[in-house]
Every structure is written in structure tokens, then in C-alpha cells.
Amino acid sequence: MSRFKVSKYRNAISQPFKKENWINDLNVTSNLNSNGDHIKANRTFIAFHSDSTSTGSIGVLPMGSSGRFSSFPRISGHQGFVTDFDFSPFYDDLLCTGSEDCTVKLWTIPEDGIAGILSNPSLVVDNKFEKRIENILFHPAADNVLAISSGNMVNIWDVNSNKSLSALTGHEDTVQSVNWNGIGSQLASVCKDNKQKKLRIFDPRSGTCSMEATAHSGLKESRVCWLGDGDIIVTSGFNQMRSAEMATWDVRNLSGPVNLQSIGGNVGVPMLFYDEDCKMLYVAAKSETTISFFEHTEKSPYLSQGPHLYRGSTQNKGMAMVPKQALVVMGCEIARLLQLTQNSIVPISYVVQRKSYRDFHGDLFPDTKGEVPSMTAAQWFEGANEPVAMVTLDPSKRKSPVKKVAITPKEEDTISSSTTSDKLPQQQDTASIKTEEKKPPVSESTATATPTVAATPKTPASDTATPTKTTEDTATPYNAAAQKIFANVHSSKFRHIEGAPMHRSTYFESIPNLCTTIPADSNSFQANREHIIVPLAGAGGRLAVLERNNPCRLSRDVPCLENSGDIMDFALDPFNKHRLVVSLDTVRLLVWLIPEGGLKETLKEPEFPLHGHREKANVLCFHPLASDVLATAAYDGKILIWNVAKQQVEITLDPIEEPLFAMAWSCDGTKLATLGRDGTIKVYEPRSSTSPIKEGPWTAGSHGARMVWLTNDVILISSFTKGSCRQLSVHSVDNLSQPLSVSEINIAPGILVPYFDEDINVVFLAAKGDSSVFAFEFLKDSNSLFQLPTFKQTTQQQGACFLDKTECEVKKVQIACGLRLCKTSVEPFIIKVPRVKTDYFQDDIFPETRVKWEPAVTAEEWFSGKDGNQCFISLQPEGMKPLSAAPKPAPPPKKYTYDPKLKSDLEKREELVTAMIDRMTERDKEPLPQDAQEGVGDDEWGDD
Numbered sequence: 036m037s038r039f040k041v042s043k044y045r046n047a048i049s050q051p052f053k054k055e056n057w058i059n060d061l062n063v064t065s066n067l068n069s070n071g072d073h074i075k076a077n078r079t080f081i082a083f084h085s086d087s088t089s090t091g092s093i094g095v096l097p098m099g100s101s102g103r104f105s106s107f108p109r110i111s112g113h114q115g116f117v118t119d120f121d122f123s124p125f126y127d128d129l130l131c132t133g134s135e136d137c138t139v140k141l142w143t144i145p146e147d148g149i150a151g152i153l154s155n156p157s158l159v160v161d162n163k164f165e166k167r168i169e170n171i172l173f174h175p176a177a178d179n180v181l182a183i184s185s186g187n188m189v190n191i192w193d194v195n196s197n198k199s200l201s202a203l204t205g206h207e208d209t210v211q212s213v214n215w216n217g218i219g220s221q222l223a224s225v226c227k228d229n230k231q232k233k234l235r236i237f238d239p240r241s242g243t244c245s246m247e248a249t250a251h252s253g254l255k256e257s258r259v260c261w262l263g264d265g266d267i268i269v270t271s272g273f274n275q276m277r278s279a280e281m282a283t284w285d286v287r288n289l290s291g292p293v294n295l296q297s298i299g300g301n302v303g304v305p306m307l308f309y310d311e312d313c314k315m316l317y318v319a320a321k322s323e324t325t326i327s328f329f330e331h332t333e334k335s336p337y338l339s340q341g342p343h344l345y346r347g348s349t350q351n352k353g354m355a356m357v358p359k360q361a362l363v364v365m366g367c368e369i370a371r372l373l374q375l376t377q378n379s380i381v382p383i384s385y386v387v388q389r390k391s392y393r394d395f396h397g398d399l400f401p402d403t404k405g406e407v408p409s410m411t412a413a414q415w416f417e418g419a420n421e422p423v424a425m426v427t428l429d430p431s432k433r434k435s436p437v438k439k440v441a442i443t444p445k446e447e448d449t450i451s452s453s454t455t456s457d458k459l460p461q462q463q464d465t466a467s468i469k470t471e472e473k474k475p476p477v478s479e480s481t482a483t484a485t486p487t488v489a490a491t492p493k494t495p496a497s498d499t500a501t502p503t504k505t506t507e508d509t510a511t512p513y514n515a516a517a518q519k520i521f522a523n524v525h526s527s528k529f530r531h532i533e534g535a536p537m538h539r540s541t542y543f544e545s546i547p548n549l550c551t552t553i554p555a556d557s558n559s560f561q562a563n564r565e566h567i568i569v570p571l572a573g574a575g576g577r578l579a580v581l582e583r584n585n586p587c588r589l590s591r592d593v594p595c596l597e598n599s600g601d602i603m604d605f606a607l608d609p610f611n612k613h614r615l616v617v618s619l620d621t622v623r624l625l626v627w628l629i630p631e632g633g634l635k636e637t638l639k640e641p642e643f644p645l646h647g648h649r650e651k652a653n654v655l656c657f658h659p660l661a662s663d664v665l666a667t668a669a670y671d672g673k674i675l676i677w678n679v680a681k682q683q684v685e686i687t688l689d690p691i692e693e694p695l696f697a698m699a700w701s702c703d704g705t706k707l708a709t710l711g712r713d714g715t716i717k718v719y720e721p722r723s724s725t726s727p728i729k730e731g732p733w734t735a736g737s738h739g740a741r742m743v744w745l746t747n748d749v750i751l752i753s754s755f756t757k758g759s760c761r762q763l764s765v766h767s768v769d770n771l772s773q774p775l776s777v778s779e780i781n782i783a784p785g786i787l788v789p790y791f792d793e794d795i796n797v798v799f800l801a802a803k804g805d806s807s808v809f810a811f812e813f814l815k816d817s818n819s820l821f822q823l824p825t826f827k828q829t830t831q832q833q834g835a836c837f838l839d840k841t842e843c844e845v846k847k848v849q850i851a852c853g854l855r856l857c858k859t860s861v862e863p864f865i866i867k868v869p870r871v872k873t874d875y876f877q878d879d880i881f882p883e884t885r886v887k888w889e890p891a892v893t894a895e896e897w898f899s900g901k902d903g904n905q906c907f908i909s910l911q912p913e914g915m916k917p918l919s920a921a922p923k924p925a926p927p928p929k930k931y932t933y934d935p936k937l938k939s940d941l942e943k944r945e946e947l948v949t950a951m952i953d954r955m956t957e958r959d960k961e962p963l964p965q966d967a968q969e970g971v972g973d974d975e976w977g978d979d
Contacts, residue, residue, distance in 0.1 A: 042330055043398060044313055047369060047385045049326065049345040056101045058380040061094075062086040063352050070169050070211050070256060071119035072306055073353030074375040078361040079127040080144060082110075082120055083375055084353065090760040092779050093117050093132065095149050098361055106822030108149035110142050111777050112156050114757050119171045123179070125408050131181060133168025136757075139183055141194060151819035154777045161197045162190065169210055176219045176423050177415035178408035182239070184210040189224060191239050193412040200416050201242040205235065211256050215239075217264035217311060220420045221286075225250055225257040225270060232257040232272050236286055240416055248289035253277055260307035262316070262331050264422075269316065269338070271298070271305035279305055279320060283337050294336040298327070308356040312403050313369055319354045326354075326372065326383065345383060349376040357382075359403045364428050366392055369399055400428040527812050527821055528880055529797060532850065534808060534826025534866045543581055543861040544588045548572045550602075551833060551858075555739045555786055556653050556696055557604035559803065560834030560856040564842075564888065565612050566629060567854065567861060568605065571595060576602040576619060581861065582633040594634035596627050596641075606655040608679075610662045610890045616679070617641075618652040624667065626679060647675050647684045654695050660704040660905060661897035662890035668695040674709065676721055678894045685898050688725045696740040702747050702793070704891075705902065706768070710740050710752065718768050722900060731771025733764065743789045743798070745813050749775070751798060751820075753787045761787055763798075763811065765818050776819040780809065790837045794884050795850060797823065799866075801835035808835060808853075810866070826866060830857050840884040845910050848877055876910075878917040883907040 064086045067073050074083040081096050085107065091114055094107035115135030123129035128144040139160035142153060166186035174180035179194035189203035189210055208227040215222055222239045225232050234250040237243065251257050253273025260269045268284040279299060282292035298305055303321025310317070314331040316338060326345040329338040353375035362368045363384075370385040387399055402425035409421035427433060550570040553559040561568040567581040576598035581589075600621035608614035613629040625641040650671035658664035663680040668691070676686040693713040700707055707719045710733065717727035733740075733752055740754035750766045752774075760782050764774040780787070785802030787809065792799070798820070800809040810823035834856040843849040843865070851866040870877055884907060891903030911917065938946075 044315060044330060044369060044387060045341055046343070047328075047341070047387050048343055049383055049385050051347070051374075052101075052382040052384070056382065058096065058100055058102070058104065059378065060103045061375075061378050061380065063375060063377050067352060069116070069118035071353075072355060074355040074373055074380065075120055075122055076355045076357050076361075076373055077122040077124075077127050078358050080122070080130075080148070081355070081373060081380065082122070082130060083380060084117070086781070090116055090779060090782060091134065091136075091756060092152075093120060095130070095144065095153075097148050098357070108151060108153075110149070110153045111779055112140055112142075112154050113138060115167070118168050121171045121173050123173050124175060124404075125178065125406050129179075131171050131173070133171045133183065133185075135167040137164040137167055137185070139164070139168055139171065139181075139192075151814060151817060151821055152776050152778055154774070158194065158197060160192060162192075162199065166209075170213050172213055172215065174219045174415070175215050175217060175404075176409045176421065178411050180219075180412045180415060182213050182215070182222060184213055184224070186210070187226070189213060189222070189237075191242075193416070195412055200412070201240060203237045203239065203242050203244070205244045205247075207233075212258045214259050214261045216261040218420055218422055219415065221245075221261075223259045223261055223268055225259045225272075227257075232270075234259060234268070234270055234284065234289065236289070240418070246286070246289045248284070248291070250282060250284075251280065256304040258304060258307050260309050260316070262309055263311045263314070267331070267337055269307055269309075271307055271318070273304075281305065281318065281338075294338065296336075296338075303351070306351075306354050308354065308372065310356070310370055312359060312401050313399075315370065317356070317370065317372060319351050319372070319374070321352065322350050324348065324350055326351075326374075328385070347374065347376075347381070347383075349374075349379070349381075352376055359400075359428060360406075362428075364400050365395065365430065367396055367399060395429045395431065397429065402427050527823065529795065529810070529812055529823050529850070529868060531869055532810060532824055532866055533869065534864055536828065537863040537865060541586050541863045543567070543586050544859065546571075546579070546589055546859050546861070547591045547593060549833065549856075549858060550577075554603055554653060555803075557602070558606060558655075558834075560836050560854070561605060561607045561615075562836050562838065562854050563607050563609075563612050564839065566607070566633070568607065568615060569856060569861065570602055570605075576600050576617070577637075578602070578605065578615070578617065580629055580634045585633075594637050596629075596634075597637050597639045598625060599623065603651050603653050604655045606657055606665075609657055609659065609887060612888070614642075614679075616645075616655055616657075616665060618655055618667070620651045622648060622651050624648065624652055643682055645677060645679070645682060647677070648673060654698045656698045656700060656707075658704055658897070659700050659702070659887070660891040660903060661894055662892075663894040664897055666698060666700070666707060668698055668709065670694050674698075674707075674719075676707075678898065680894060685894075686721045686725070688719055688721060689727075697742045699742045699744055699750075701744045703902065704897070706747070708742060708744070708750055708768075710742055710754075716742075716750070716752070716766065716771055718771070722898065729768055729771050731766070731773075733766070733771075733774075734762070738784065739786045741786060741788050743791045745791060745796075745798075746815070749818060751789055751791070751813075753789050753800060755786075759784075761802075763787075763789075763800075763820055765813075765820065767818070776817070778811065778820045778822070788835070790853075792837075792840070792851060794840060794882050795880060797850070799837060799851060799853070801832060801855070803833055804831055806831050808855075808864075808866075826864070828855070828862075828864075830862075832857055839887060840910065841908075843910075845876065845881055846873065846912060846915070848873060848880075850880060872918060872921060874915075875918040875921050876912065876915045878911065878919055881910045883909050 079098055082093050085094050092109045092111035094109045113134035113136050117132050117134050120132040130142045133139045140156035141158040143157040164185040168185050170184040172182045181192040183190045183192055187206035187208055191200045193200050206226040210224050210226050212225045222237045224235050231249050232251040233247055235247040236245045250270045251272030252275045255273045257272035266286045271281045274280050278297055281296055281298050283294040285293050305318050305320040308317040316329040319326045324347045328341045351374055355373045357371040362371055367387045367389050368384050369387055372383045374381040374383055404423040405426040409423045410419045548571055550572040553570055565583055567583055569579045571577040571579050577595040579593045579595045598617055598619055600619035603618040603620055605617040615627045617625045624645040626643050628642045648669040648671055650669050652667045652669040654668040656666045663678055665677045665679050668674045672690040674688040675684045678685050693711050696710040696712055698709045707721055709717050714732055716731055716733045718729040719727050734754055738755045742750055742752045745751050748768045752764045756762050761780045763778045765776045766774050785804040787800040787802045790799045796813045798811045806828045808826040811820040812823055814821055832855045835853055837853040842852050848870045849865045849867045853864055855862045885905050886908055891905045892901050
């Protein structure tokens with residue numbers, strides 16, 4: 036009679052969460068060229084691909100996050116695209132990633148989640164893979180055992196000892212998919228062999244292939260999924276007609292599939308997700324909009340399709356299944372899939388409808404695998420096959436886990452994300468294991484009730500939690516409000532900044548013949564409080580000088596400074612607004628003085644030249660505190676520090692082997708840092724030594740680099756990865772061997788030129804050829820960068836520069852103002868913070884600013900060893916009250932107030948009972964009516 040048995044899951048319905056509970060603004064790239072699912076989840080975290088996380092990175096958010104994100108907490112430590120990643124089934128904080136750079140790294144996620152960027156892995160797999168990583172999959176029962184496929188090889192890796200246990204050979208081409216059986220005693224793989232997809236069954240401990248068969252004849256990718264501990268395997272792929280199909284196999288006889296069925300679609304590979312508890316198989320194809328489910332039965336055809344087909348509105352870029360411990364079991368949610376689309380993550384619930392949701396429906400939720408491994412890696416490799424202990428999903432019986440294992444690196448093995456892939460395995464060979472208390476997943480109550488504050492995803496639960504009380508209207512998970520962004524994300528005052536161009540009347544338009552061939556190492560655009568310097572094309576190295584107070588449409592004959600060669604670099608003196616130093620490819624170094632009121636005619640003779648270099652200088656850098664102090668670096672290997680007023684070289688640093696990309700003075704002017712094309716960063720104290728006091732490596736690329744000091748001990752470098760991805764790395768002067776943090780932005784050819792606003796700790800970056808200005812807040816506590824909204828324009832820029840803080844209109848809460856040099860115009864723009872109380876001076880974001888246009892010391896004083904500090908001025912307009920002194924608004928009236936004069940129902944009931952008792956007592960004291968009547972005397976009674 037089994038054929039007449041009706042499944043309790045057959046009529047499960049699928050329903051996406053409400054849109055406000057999605058994760059939005061992802062902008063997922065269309066170039067997800069890997070065999071991975073591109074999104075994974077455990078009870079606590081979600082890891083995913085997104086353009087916002089850039090090449091070599093993946094975003095990591097807590098389970099239950101929702102809303103729009105301008106930037107994501109992420110893991111960034113690979114030099115190439117992250118092809119696959121997987122969470123440990125036993126430790127919520129352990130994530131493994133593999134990349135196109137042929138490396139595999141393990142990451143320990145902090146207990147409160149990632150704040151900013153996690154760039155230091157806990158372990159780097161000590162193996163030199165020859166090809167990119169294709170698949171990563173943790174063992175379902177043994178502790179810290181990994182299956183890693185690279186090219187035509189599958190390695191079984193012991194994470195604890197950081198060594199290979201076995202290698203599965205015999206594949207003739209790239210392994211496209213691997214999957215363990217439920218107990219981890221066997222492993223199935225699908226490989227692209229001779230244009231046919233072959234299915235192989237391995238004994239992973241001995242490395243031998245027990246059987247193989249041709250799975251699919253199509254050329255596209257294939258997948259394999261083992262249905263629990265049994266003998267049934269499902270593969271998905273394409274036939275010769277390029278139509279998607281799914282084959283069911285019995286491993287006891289691989290002569291042919293026991294069932295082969297078409298599943299429609301011909302675009303993307305069908306991804307397979309098996310629920311071992313409910314025996315349900317979910318199938319979602321990439322680039323399709325549908326999700327179908329099948330129920331696994333014990334007899335042929337082994338898979339029967341459910342009647343309900345989910346149809347979404349957006350294509351699948353990836354898919355992940357959420358573990359059972361994170362489901363809302365009191366709402367009869369039997370499964371939840373996370374759909375990665377072009378610009379969002381959509382949670383999709385599968386719910387079995389019941390009349391009541393007040394009680395736990397144990398028939399829908401059998402015991403599931405627990406969070407404690409059943410054996411160690413050594414025990415498993417010696418032949419043990421112990422199943423994982425089962426745990427109940429009943430909230431009233433569920434207990435908190437007590438064990439947590441986190442991989443912690445040794446001090447000498449700390450790995451930097453900027454270290455090249457060929458050096459990683461040699462720098463870390465072992466990992467120590469640390470045992471701590473393990474936090475439970477999100478409780479039922481937080482998953483179904485609307486939180487009043489943002490909650491962390493690891494809230495401890497009591498050992499005897501009571502079931503969540505729900506009603507039929509609120510029990511279904513897709514009607515419940517999901518948790519918002521987790522609490523430890525940095526809450527920046529500038530997270531809502533917005534940029535805007537100024538009115539067109541402030542533009543300089545019709546720039547004649549703008550020069551676009553200035554070297555990438557140079558300052559292609561300069562401005563100060565009075566002048567704007569714009570390079571013009573043509574012979575003679577012409578520099579147009581525009582007066583900032585006179586925006587207009589320029590004529591074809593613009594007065595300019597005419598040099599005698601092509602320009603290598605130029606820089607405005609910060610303390611003499613009319614002085615300009617220009618470096619030419621003719622080895623000349625010229626000092627110009629711009630007349631008061633601007634140029635009226637073309638100047639051909641500079642004020643004087645500077646003689647010292649034998650080859651052309653490509654980097655110029657004025658001192659930030661001392662007047663007339665200039666540092667120059669040239670192709671002759673010399674770094675010279677000049678006293679410009681005396682026209683002489685005061686200090687010559689040790690020769691450099693390769694020309695520099697960039698050079699920058701520290702905030703206090705005592706140190707000078709350089710970035711060499713040989714991949715070294717050097718820090719000098721020029722007045723005490725001509726040799727560098729600190730030296731270290733950095734990721735040198737052929738596109739160039741720039742640098743800026745964030746503090747007197749921290750440097751920001753803007754450069755490129757080996758994959759041509761633009762990145763920002765933060766370095767400490769005390770230890771230049773590895774960066775403190777790394778932020779990857781996007782792939783583009785132009786180098787991002789940084790400008791640091793020390794008042795608000797925000798870095799603005801703009802590049803030639805871009806139409807955007809990026810912003811990052813520097814977090815001093817963690818020495819990391821927090822990405823802020825990007826100012827985007829419709830026209831491309833040739834360069835950008837920022838002006839002094841005094842140029843901002845603080846009454847309009849402008850925190851920065853600058854100029855964009857476009858192809859035919861100079862366009863001013865502002866960046867502001869939206870505020871409500873603009874009648875008050877926003878003293879929380881406008882501290883006193885440094886007077887950068889006045890020197891602290893003279894050149895003679897600085898060269899003699901004296902240091903100075905510039906004074907500070909307030910930006911508060913006269914008569915404007917600070918925001919900190921604004922009266923605080925009265926608290927809003929409460930919707931429900933308690934009046935102590937009002938009595939509760941219990942008090943009223945007690946008073947009523949007391950009154951009744953008192954009334955009855957008083958009536959007992961009253962005489963009875965018969966007592967008032969006169970009776971008959973005794974002598975009046977007769978015998979008759």
C-alpha cells in the first residue's frame with residue numbers, strides 16, 4: 036500500500052520574504068565563471084559574491100540581515116577571483132575559500148561578525164596547487180577534513196595538521212563537482228572527460244576509484260549530489276541537444292541511470308540541494324527564475340516531483356540552503372533557500388500549512404544532525420565511520436552547544452592578504468586548535484518577532500527554551516520581520532554623505548586642447564585658494580593658470596606658463612599661493628611665480644631653475660609644515676630635499692635602484708615615505724639619516740601607485756592587485772612586512788589618487804578616466820577603512836583635487852569641496868552630510884581645522900632640527916549656535932500610559948469579593964424578622 040501513501044511535504048508552498056527583508060544593492064557581476072554556488076550559509080552567517088566586494092573578496096553578513104548596504108563587511112585575502120567557499124558544518128565561525136590564485140585559506144570570523152574587512156587568514160593550506168581551485172567541501176562527519184579539487188585532482192586535506200591525507204586521481208580533465216555521501220565514507224565526482232561528463236565513485240581514504248560511468252553527453256557544466264547515507268546519487272547536466280536533464284543513479288550498478296528526466300531550460304547548470312531530514316531535493320538552475328523540488332522515495336523512480344513550482348521575477352546567480360537549526364520550526368518552515376540575484380539576496384521559505392502553529396509539529400521535523408563532529412580526522416582516515424549525533428528541533432528541548440573550535444594562527448605564522456600566493460604556503464605550516472564556548476544560532480523568538488534594536492546573531496539561549504507562541508496570522512516566516520543589520524557594523528556619521536556638482540555658473544568651460552598625456556605618476560591637476568593649474572597639449576609644455584574667482588568660458592588664446600619641454604610633474608607651494616614648481620623631461624626643474632591677479636599674458640621665463648638632478652624628475656612633494664622645503668625624486672636614482680629659497684640641495688638620500696611611483700611627507704613632517712617600482716616601501720627620517728629607517732614590501736603593479744599618511748605612524752597606499760583590481764592597503768610604519776588591512780574596490784585602469792581629510796578621518800579618491808569620487812572613513816581603532824557612498828557623475832574626469840576646509844559652506848553642512856577636471860571644463864563640486872537641524876553649527880563633524888596655508892617653521896629652522904605645529908581655527912560662523920548646545924526635544928508622548936489611580940481587574944475583583952463578605956457579615960448582625968414578632972405564652976397552650 037506504500038504507493039498510496041500521501042507525503043506530508045507534498046503540498047509545501049514556497050514564498051519569498053517581503054522585499055524589505057531582502058539584502059539589496061549587491062550589483063552581482065555577470066562574470067561568475069566558476070563551478071561554485073556563489074553563496075553559502077550556515078546558522079549564523081551568509082557568504083556571497085558581489086561587485087561591492089570586488090575581486091579576491093566575498094561579502095559576509097549575519098543570518099537575518101536585510102536592507103540596503105553601501106558597503107559590506109567582507110573577507111579579502113586572495114589575489115584572484117574566489118571560485119568556491121564553504122562553511123564548516125560544526126563551527127559557525129570557520130569559513131574556507133579557494134581562488135583563481137591557486138590558494139586555499141581558512142578564516143575565523145569574529146564572534147560578533149566582521150567589522151570592515153578581514154584580511155588575515157587563520158590558515159593557508161600548505162600545498163602548491165598548479166591550477167585554480169574548483170570545489171571546496173567540508174566532510175559531513177569528521178572534524179576539519181576538506182575535499183579540495185583543483186584541475187583534474189581532488190585532495191583530501193586535514194586542516195588540523197595542515198597536510199594532505201590522500202589524493203584522488205584518474206580524472207582526465209577538470210573536476211566540476213564533488214559530493215560526500217551522508218556519513219563521509221565515499222565521495223562522488225563529475226569530471227569533464229573527453230567532452231563527456233563522467234561520474235566516479237571514490238574511496239577517499241585510499242584514493243581509489245571503485246566505479247565510473249558516463250553521466251551526461253553535453254558540453255556544459257555538471258553537478259553531483261549524494262542523497263544521504265543511501266545508495267542513490269543524482270547528477271544534473273545537459274544532453275547533446277543542450278537541454279538540461281537530471282539522472283538518478285544506484286551506486287550498486289552504474290551501468291546506466293535508473294531514471295533520466297528532462298528538467299527544462301537550456302541556459303545554466305541545475306544546482307542540487309538535498310534535505311536529508313525531509314528527503315527533499317531542490318533544483319535551481321543558474322540564469323533561470325524557477326525552483327522545483329522532488330521527494331526522494333525508496334523505490335523506483337526514486338524521485339517524484341512536487342506539484343508546486345516556485346517562479347521568481349529575477350534570474351538565479353547562485354543558491355544556498357539554510358541549515359535546519361536556523362529555520363522557524365514553530366511556523367512549520369521545513370526549508371529555506373537563499374537566492375542570489377543580480378542585485379539582491381532573496382530568502383525563499385518552504386512552509387507546510389497547518390491549522391495551528393501553537394505546538395511543535397514533530398512529524399514535520401525529525402531529529403537532525405548536531406553540531407559536534409563524530410570523529411577526528413585521524414580516526415576517520417584510519418577507517419572509522421561514525422554518524423553525527425542527532426539533535427531535536429523542538430525548541431522546548433533544544434540545548435545550547437558547549438564546544439567551539441576556532442583556528443588561531445601562531446604569531447610567527449600570521450598571513451597578510453597582500454602576500455603573494457607563491458609565498459603563502461612557506462609562511463604558515465601548522466595551526467593550533469583553540470577550544471571555547473560555542474554560541475547557539477538565532478533563537479526562534481528573534482526570527483519571528485520584530486526586534487526593537489539590532490541584535491547580534493549569536494545570542495545565547497537557555498537550556499530549556501519555551502516554544503514561541505504564534506498565531507496563524509503571524510506564524511509563517513515570510514510574514515515575519517527579519518533581523519536588521521548586525522550591531523557591530525560601524526555606524527558612521529558620514530554613511531549618508533552625498534555629492535553634488537555646483538551651479539554651471541561656477542564652471543570654467545571651453546578649455547582649449549587639454550593635455551591628456553601627463554605621466555601617471557604626476558599631479559595632472561592642481562589648485563589652491565586662488566589659482567587652478569591645467570596642462571594644455573602642444574609644444575612647450577604649457578600650463579594654463581585660471582583664477583578661481585573668475586569662472587568663465589575660456590577663449591582659445593589662454594595665457595599660460597610656457598616651458599621648454601614636456602611636463603613630468605608640477606606642484607603648487609602650499610605656503611606661497613603664487614609659486615609653482617615644474618619638472619620637465621629635459622631634466623630642467625623650474626620655479627615659476629604667478630603674478631598677483633593672475634596671468635595677463637603668456638610667460639616664457641621662470642623665476643629661476645633648480646640644478647641637481649642628472650635625469651628627469653618624476654615626483655615632486657612640498658613639505659606640509661616648513662616653508663621652502665621641497666623633495667624631488669628622479670630617474671637618476673636620487674632623492675633630493677631642497678631649500679627652494681636658497682636654490683640649493685640640503686639633503687641627498689641614499690640612491691634608489693628603481694624610479695618611484697610616489698612620495699609623501701608624514702603629518703608632522705619628520706618622515707618621508709617612498710613607493711618604489713621594485714615593490715618596496717621605504718620610510719626616511721631625512722634630517723637624522725640618509726638611509727631608510729623602515730623598509731618593507733608592497734604589491735607592486737605596472738599601473739602605478741599613490742600614498743598618503745593617515746597618522747604619523749600609518750600610511751595608506753592606493754595601488755593594484757596582480758589581477759588589475761584597484762585596492763587600498765593600510766600599513767603601519769612599525770611593521771611594513773604586511774598591511775593592517777586591505778580594501779579592494781573595482782577593476783579599472785586609472786590609479787586612484789587619495790586626499791585625506793584629517794578633520795573627519797575620511798579619504799577621498801578620484802582617478803583619471805572615472806566619473807566617480809570614492810570615499811572611505813579611516814577607523815583608527817581597527818586601522819581599517821569603511822566605505823562611504825560614492826559621488827557619481829555622468830562625465831569622465833581627467834583629474835580631481837580638493838580645497839581647504841575653509842572653502843566649504845558649513846551652514847549647508849558641506850564637509851568637502853573640490854574641482855573635477857573634465858575634457859573641456861573645470862567643474863566644482865561639494866560633498867555634504869544631510870542633517871535636519873541646519874540652523875545649528877554641526878560641531879560634531881566640524882572640529883577646529885589646521886591652518887595649512889601658513890608654515891609652522893622656516894626652511895632654515897627645519898633643516899636645523901626644529902619642528903613646529905600649525906595653529907587651528909574654528910569653522911563656526913559668528914552668531915551660529917553649536918549643535919551640542921541645542922535644546923533636547925521633549926520625549927514623545929507615550930501611546931499607552933499607566934495611571935496609578937486606575938485599578939486592575941484583579942484589584943476590582945478582590946474589592947468586589949471583600950464588599951460581598953462585609954455585606955454578609957453585617958447582615959449576620961441584624962435581627963431576624965421572626966425575632967420581632969410576639970409569641971403565645973406557655974399558659975395559653977392547651978392540650979387540644
